[in-house]
Amino acid sequence: KVQPARGRLARGARMIEEIRIRDLGVIGEAVLEPVPGFTAITGETGAGKTMLLSAVDLLLGGKADPALVRNGAERSQVEGRFYDVGEVATQRALDAGADLEDGALILGRTIVSAGRSRAFLGGRSVPSSVLAEVGNHLVTVHGQADQARLRSAARQREVVDEFAGPAHAVVLAQLRQAHALVRKAEDALNASQANARTRRLEVLSLTTALEEIDAVEPQPGEDIALREEADRLDNTEALRSSAEQARANLTGSEGGMLGAVGLLEAASRELGKALEVDPSVSEVAAQLAEAALTVAALDSEVGRYLGSLEADPTRLDRVHARRAVLGTLARTYGVPWAERTDLDPPAGSVDAVITWAAAARARLDELTGPGQDTESLTRHLAEVTRQRDALAAEVTRARTTAAEALAAAVTSELAGLAMASSVIHVELTPIPPTSHGAEDVAILLAPHPGAPARPLGQGASGGELSRVMLALEVSLAAARGDAAGGTFIFDEVDAGIGGRTASQVGARLAALSRTAQVIVVTHLAQVAAYADRQIVVAKGMGDGLTLTQVRTVEDDEREQELARMLSGETSDTAIRHAADLLVRAERGSIEGT
Numbered sequence: 001k002v003q004p005a006r007g008r009l010a011r012g013a014r015m016i017e018e019i020r021i022r023d024l025g026v027i028g029e030a031v032l033e034p035v036p037g038f039t040a041i042t043g044e045t046g047a048g049k050t051m052l053l054s055a056v057d058l059l060l061g062g063k064a065d066p067a068l069v070r071n072g073a074e075r076s077q078v079e080g081r082f083y084d085v086g087e088v089a090t091q092r093a094l095d096a097g098a099d100l101e102d103g104a105l106i107l108g109r110t111i112v113s114a115g116r117s118r119a120f121l122g123g124r125s126v127p128s129s130v131l132a133e134v135g136n137h138l139v140t141v142h143g144q145a146d147q148a149r150l151r152s153a154a155r156q157r158e159v160v161d162e163f164a165g166p167a168h169a170v171v172l173a174q175l176r177q178a179h180a181l182v183r184k185a186e187d188a189l190n191a192s193q194a195n196a197r198t199r200r201l202e203v204l205s206l207t208t209a210l211e212e213i214d215a216v217e218p219q220p221g222e223d224i225a226l227r228e229e230a231d232r233l234d235n236t237e238a239l240r241s242s243a244e245q246a247r248a249n250l251t252g253s254e255g256g257m258l259g260a261v262g263l264l265e266a267a268s269r270e271l272g273k274a275l276e277v278d279p280s281v282s283e284v285a286a287q288l289a290e291a292a293l294t295v296a297a298l299d300s301e302v303g304r305y306l307g308s309l310e311a312d313p314t315r316l317d318r319v320h321a322r323r324a325v326l327g328t329l330a331r332t333y334g335v336p337w338a339e340r341t342d343l344d345p346p347a348g349s350v351d352a353v354i355t356w357a358a359a360a361r362a363r364l365d366e367l368t369g370p371g372q373d374t375e376s377l378t379r380h381l382a383e384v385t386r387q388r389d390a391l392a393a394e395v396t397r398a399r400t401t402a403a404e405a406l407a408a409a410v411t412s413e414l415a416g417l418a419m420a421s422s423v424i425h426v427e428l429t430p431i432p433p434t435s436h437g438a439e440d441v442a443i444l445l446a447p448h449p450g451a452p453a454r455p456l457g458q459g460a461s462g463g464e465l466s467r468v469m470l471a472l473e474v475s476l477a478a479a480r481g482d483a484a485g486g487t488f489i490f491d492e493v494d495a496g497i498g499g500r501t502a503s504q505v506g507a508r509l510a511a512l513s514r515t516a517q518v519i520v521v522t523h524l525a526q527v528a529a530y531a532d533r534q535i536v537v538a539k540g541m542g543d544g545l546t547l548t549q550v551r552t553v554e555d556d557e558r559e560q561e562l563a564r565m566l567s568g569e570t571s572d573t574a575i576r577h578a579a580d581l582l583v584r585a586e587r588g589s590i591e592g593t
Contacts, residue, residue: 015517016139016487017104019059019080021550023073024111025051030550032535038513040531041521042561048548049521049537053143053491056080058109060139061132064117076111082138086486089137096130098122107131142469143491150443150469151456157441159472160426163479164402171394172437178388179435185381192374199367206364213333213357216325223330223350226323233316236309243306250299261299264292329353392438396428399439403428406475413471417508418501419464421448424471443468463497470505474512487517494524506530506585525565525578529585536561558582 019032026048032041032055043049058064059080069076082105085093093105098121108120109131119128149155161168192199232239252259271285334352336344337359345351403426410424425444432438444453445460445468456465470493494505506527512518513532522528533552540549553561560570562578 015083016519017081017083019052019055019078021052021055022077023070024055024076024078025068025070026539026548027051027055027550028070028547030548032550033533033552034517034519034535035533036517037532038510038518038530039520039533039535040528041519041535041537042523042528042565043537044539044564045523046539048539050491051548052537052550053141053489053521056139056141056489058111059107059131060135060141061119061128061130064109064111064128066111066113066117069111069113074113077108078110079106079108081106085134086137089134092130092134092137093122096121096126096134097124098126099124105134107135137486139487139489140473141489141491142473142493150465150472153440153442156443156456157436159443159476160399160402160406160441162476163406164398165479168395168398168402171391171398175388175391175395175437176435178384178391179433181384182381182388185377185384189374189377189381192377196374203364203367206360206367209333210357210360210364213329213353216329218326218329218350218353220351220354223323223326226319226326230316230319230323232309233312233319240306240309243302243309247299247302247306250295250302261292261296264288264295268292326350326353333357389433389438392433395437396439399428399437399441403441405479406472409475409478410468410471413474413508414467417467417471417504418497419447419467422446422464423453424468425453427453463501466493466497467501467505469493470508470512474508477512477515480515487519488512490518490520490522493520494522494527498524499526502526503529503585510585523565525562525581526585528565529562529578529581534558534561 015036016034021027021030021032023029030052032052041049041052054062054068055078058068058078083103085105090100090105093100098105100122105122106120109117109128110120111117117128119126119131121130121134150159161172248259250260252262268285268288271281271288274281275285330348330350330353333356334348334350335356336347336352337356340347345355407424407426411422414420414422414424423446425446427442427444428439429442430439442455445456445464446453447460447464456468460468470490473488490509493509494502497505502524503526506524507530509518509520509527510530520527520531528534534554536551536553538549538551540547559575559578559582562581563570563574566577566581567574
């Protein structure tokens with residue numbers, strides 16, 4: 001028996017080595033082991049092929065629906081082993097705490113019928129979003145949803161940008177940053193223009209307030225010091241009376257009564273006499289003498305204080321006037337600038353006025369500082385716009401070159417997919433610069449000579465769109481020139497085609513599998529015949545339930561499966577036809593069909 005034996009990828013190619021599934025939908029237990037090259041998944045409609053894709057979607061961070069849990073089971077489990085996942089995916093996995101096992105990264109997902117699902121990466125529990133981040137660098141899935149995406153202008157622009165290469169991607173990133181600066185500068189200028197009158201009023205108000213405060217020149221704690229001075233001047237006579245009485249008590253009265261100073265001096269003299277006879281009183285005598293000196297010094301201090309207590313009506317008037325001015329400032333500006341904190345001085349104090357003035361100066365500098373006026377903002381906007389437009393022009397040049405090359409490459413690929421008369425055009429329509437560039441990108445298809453080129457979303461059938469998508473992937477893989485182009489999964493890529501066209505689709509998938517791992521879900525024998533491995537999904541019974549079985553077919557079994565796909569039966573004629581199909585697929589691959 002003849003089996004396709006196309007050159008397989010080296011072990012170092014990025015690939016899915018196996019996916020293990022338990023209790024997912026109609027699958028009780030299954031192991032999917034795609035080869036590094038081209039793996040075809042086949043089976044009758046409703047057998048459960050879609051559930052295999054659901055398993056892959058779960059590993060790539062897709063939504064975990066409890067309805068996917070097999071009837072009678074408590075949980076579903078999916079585990080995938082990926083080899084050589086690339087530097088970016090590896091680093092993201094390591095950042096998430098994952099471990100690589102013998103060079104392999106293991107992704108896992110558990111869905112509980114009544115509870116929360118869990119995601120695993122390299123033995124570590126992670127959010128499903130992390131699986132999605134890593135999976136984005138591992139697998140590219142193409143299905144009907146992707147065909148719909150290909151109709152969108154955004155996706156078509158992404159395809160052209162990807163074809164343009166990594167250097168173009170760097171310029172695109174710079175363009176996005178530059179455009180963000182333009183938008184920020186526009187917002188600042190618009191806000192300045194819209195609030196110009198409000199800003200002028202605020203500047204005038206702050207300037208007037210600060211002029212009023214600066215004219216008074218308040219000093220820290222000045223209000224407290226003036227209050228104390230005013231109290232002293234208002235009560236001069238009472239203070240003098242108290243000081244005089246205190247001094248009389250220290251020095252004695254005019255009637256000859258000794259005061260504290262005289263009494264201490266007399267006591268010290270008497271104890272001095274005792275010291276001549278009894279040395280044991282020396283310490284007490286010394287303390288008494290020191291006390292006499294201390295009280296005498298206090299008498300001098302009280303005398304000086306008494307001398308300072310002179311009525312000064314003029315000074316009192318000035319103090320009251322100063323306090324009145326400070327009081328007016330305190331009532332007006334002695335409030336917190338923003339929300340009050342424990343570090344703020346008391347409201348209504350001179351210190352609060354000084355704090356408010358400092359905040360007002362900072363705000364005034366902000367409003368009137370360099371670059372804040374409309375003219376400066378206009379100049380800044382012009383500068384960042386110039387930089388953005390220069391990058392946009394560089395993007396346009398790269399896109400123009402890439403668009404021409406991509407159109408030629410895809411048109412050439414379509415010639416081998418039974419669309420020899422079709423021509424791909426990539427149209428660039430100028431628009432005002434945005435974060436994506438200065439043009440809209442549209443991929444157009446002219447299905448035959450003389451026909452107008454129309455957008456893919458308008459003129460292409462499902463079958464044509466499938467082939468265009470495949471031609472794009474082959475062209476992108478060729479442009480990358482990767483030895484390890486990742487893993488591509490195609491679902492319904494053969495929709496709406498058959499016969500020779502299907503064989504050509506199979507041949508192009510085989511060509512793509514020389515630089516990438518390719519997994520295809522197909523119902524066409526002409527496509528499956530080109531696969532390096534064919535996996536059949538079939539219904540079976542277990543525990544009284546319908547279960548899906550997944551198995552690899554080879555030799556006679558593969559011929560029987562291809563015969564079933566060709567004619568719905570496994571007659572000798574159908575089997576001979578299947579065997580011939582395998583031979584022709586092998587020959588076509590070798591010859592580079």
